[in-house]
Structures are given as structure tokens and as C-alpha cells.
């Protein structure tokens with residue numbers, strides 16, 4: 001897919017992030033907007049997921065690549081991507097966070113097609129992705145497992161247990177993307193429990209590491225290809241992103257981590273995204 005087409009998908013995805021959080025009057029726009037380019041490339045070019053192979057029935061043994069949203073609070077991003085792929089209906093997005101909706105604040109693998117792991121309690125997703133990577137190899141399956149981890153999330157101890165295990169099991173079918181936006185719920189990561197240098201830490205844990213601009217489709221494309229060609233160790237993309245990317249007043253602002261825009265801000269955000 002060419003970059004112009006990817007850009008159009010990413011723009012629709014960002015607009016649907018804003019629409020969901022605005023209609024629910026709650027949710028997490030910042031980290032959703034920031035990782036939109038990464039997920040656009042993953043779901044529209046890198047992974048082999050389609051509406052046909054992402055059915056609820058296929059969850060136990062899907063014949064396709066899998067994705068774990070370890071930073072589960074950014075569910076509006078995953079739902080917007082699934083809608084853009086035609087895996088869930090776009091109209092359903094406006095039920096986000098409502099009672100009885102499938103689209104809860106944190107994604108539920110038992111309800112939503114294309115959601116491969118229930119997440120939201122930070123720190124757990126990479127361990128689940130480890131298990132999928134090991135199971136894939138045991139069953140002689142050559143599909144790949146992708147997992148998106150937040151930089152604040154990487155302050156969780158379980159991330160490093162999972163990192164150690166993936167290197168031990170030589171899970172070269174596993175690619176973690178660390179979304180390094182420098183912010184978490186309470187402010188700058190460096191002021192909370194500074195997780196840097198993340199590249200050197202993953203390297204020390206036995207991973208192949210690639211630093212990449214998380215908004216540059218060409219750089220991301222090359223990084224995912226390098227990950228797929230890396231044998232004997234898992235790969236971590238250290239993806240440098242701007243939290244809130246695409247909506248000027250949300251960019252680099254910790255305050256937009258988990259705040260919904262009001263009607264006026266919603267209109268402004270959608271207008272900006274429309275360009």
C-alpha cells in the first residue's frame with residue numbers, strides 16, 4: 001500500500017478515535033492518536049489479518065498474525081483500526097464505553113473480533129504475546145505476533161520478566177513495539193520512574209533493537225521488515241512518537257492522556273484532522 005493511502009486510513013482512524021472518546025465523554029485520546037500511524041501500517045500492510053480470518057470463532061487457533069494491545073487503555077485506537085479494516089461496523093464505534101456495548105474501555109477478546117487478548121491492566125500483554133509466540137512455534141505455525149507496549153507501561157516489572165523469557169525462548173516470531181512518547185498518566189515518564197534508556201535495556205535482555213520514528217511509514221516499514229528477517233531473538237521497535245499526534249492542542253500534553261474533548265474541542269479536532 002502506498003503512503004498516501006496509509007495516510008488516509010490513519011486520518012480516518014484518528015477521527016474515529018476522537019468521535020468515540022467524545023461520544024462516551026471518557027477514554028484515552030492521547031496515547032491512541034500517538035500510536036495511530038504504527039497500527040495503520042501494521043494492520044494495512046504488515047499483518048495478514050482480514051475480516052474473514054479475524055472472526056470470533058478463530059480466536060483459539062487463528063491462521064494469521066496476532067496483535068496484543070498491551071497498553072489496553074488505547075482501545076479507541078484498536079476499535080477504530082478494526083472498523084477501518086471492516087472487521088467491526090463503523091457505526092458501532094459510537095457505542096464505545098456504553099453499558100452492554102462490546103466496545104468497553106479496555107478491549108475484551110471474548111466479545112470483539114480481531115481483539116486477540118483482553119488487556120488494560122498494564123504490564124501483562126507482552127507476557128501473553130510471549131505465550132502466543134511459543135505456541136505458534138510448537139504448532140509449526142510461521143505467523144508473527146506483534147505487541148504494543150507503552151513507555152510508562154514499561155515501568156511494570158512483568159514487562160521485563162516477559163522480555164527475559166522471550167529472549168530465552170529465542171522467540172524471533174515476536175515483535176514488540178514500545179511506544180515512546182515520554183508521557184504517562186501523571187506526567188513525563190522521566191519524572192515518574194524514568195524507564196530510559198529503553199533501547200539499551202531491551203538489548204541487554206537479549207533482544208534485537210531498532211530505534212524508529214513512529215510516524216514515518218517508510219522507516220516503520222523497514223523496521224518491521226528487519227524484525228521479520230531477524231533470527232534467533234525477538235525484536236523491539238523503540239518507536240518515538242508524539243502523544244496526541246494530529247490534534248495540535250492535544251500534542252505532548254499529559255492532560256489529554258485520559259480526558260475527553262467537549263463538543264467545541266471535538267469539532268476543532270475533527271476539523272484539524274480533516275486538514
Ligand SMILES: Cc1ncc(C[n+]2csc(CCOP(=O)(O)OP(=O)(O)O)c2C)c(N)n1
Nearest residue numbers: 031073120121122150151152153183184185
Ligand atoms: C496495572 C495498572 N496500573 C495503572 C493503570 C492506570 N493507567 C492507565 S494508562 C496509564 C499510563 C500509561 O502510560 P503509557 O504506558 O506511557 O501509555 P501512553 O502514554 O501510550 O498512553 C496508567 C497508569 C493501569 N491501567 N494498569
Ligand SMILES: [Mg+2]
Nearest residue numbers: 151152183184
Ligand atoms: Mg507513554
